[in-house]
Amino acid sequence: MxxxxxxxxxxxxxxxxxxxxxxxxxxxxxxxxxxxxxxxxxTTYECGVDPVGVGWAQVHIRYYLYAYLYVIFAVDAIYLFPWATVFDAPGFGATTLVEMFVFVGFLATGLLYAWRKGVLAWT
Structure with missing residues (x-):
């Protein structure tokens, strides 16, 4: 062809x-x-247990906060890998180092805010 x-x-x-x-x-x-x-x-299968009641269950909001914080820090961690490859390139050392400190500073500020608000206390 x-x-x-x-x-x-x-x-x-x-x-x-x-x-x-x-x-x-x-x-x-x-x-x-x-x-x-x-x-x-x-019949709907629920881990070997017969389903009881309705399928609607309420979840406490703190679990969503944990999931949200995990997603934020997991996605932000993805940006560290390209930074590591660019940091090794000639001519980008100091600039990328300063940019990464700013980036990690934002992450630390977010983590500090979550800690001060009591979101990280597992109860």
Missing amino acids: EGYYGTYALVGLVLLVASAFVAVAFVGGRLLRPSVPTHEKL
């Missing part, structure tokens, strides 16, 4: 074969699996 349209035809052929493979896998799975639905099989 040469030329401009040949490459598109090749991509289309690969997509067609992939779609056919997925369709054959799903149809084969449906034909080969046993299907005997019972009341127990259709």
